[in-house]
Amino acid sequence: MMNENLQIRTYKKTGHIEVICGSMFSGKTEELIRRIRRAEIAKVRVKVFKPKIDNRYSEFSIVSHNETSFPSEIIDNAEEILEKSFDTEVIGIDEAQFFENNLVDVCQMLADSGKRVIVAGLDQDYRAKPFEPMPQLLAVAEYITKIHAVCMICGAPANRTQRVTESSDRVLVGGGNHYEARCRLHHTFTKEEK
16 A cells, blocks of 8 residues: 555646735735745746836836846747746746736646746726736636735725826826725725726
């Protein structure tokens, strides 16, 4: 009879998807960088990707709002991740809300091939509506971490992003110049934004 611990270790290495989500200024990118750095310390091959649209702080790195950074590759679409991750064991993907819904299939394929996929992004847009493809990623992920910011009005835990500039575009890339973290009570928007 085989020892149970030995049996568990002999199974094929399985991949998985981890999702880090929350509002702006909650520390999603910082948490992604922390996990990627730990994988590097463990001498695991890592690669990080970000969408071309995110050019706020650096062209060749993901950068948190407190200026923690990690080198990344810029991509136009999620399918490029498959092509560029062949020899990688851990894949980091930042700003997932800027990708099309095919990101979900790409993450599934990577995890199915035995890779650890760590995805960070906004789970809600500035109107507090689910921000695709994050809801679909949350549904298929093995691990989910929802991080809260601090409400800029009252200091309570904030899980929403308040747009403070005038724009009705769903996607408006920016930082503190366009957005604030807000709690449910202090998050506001006009009837036209619903």
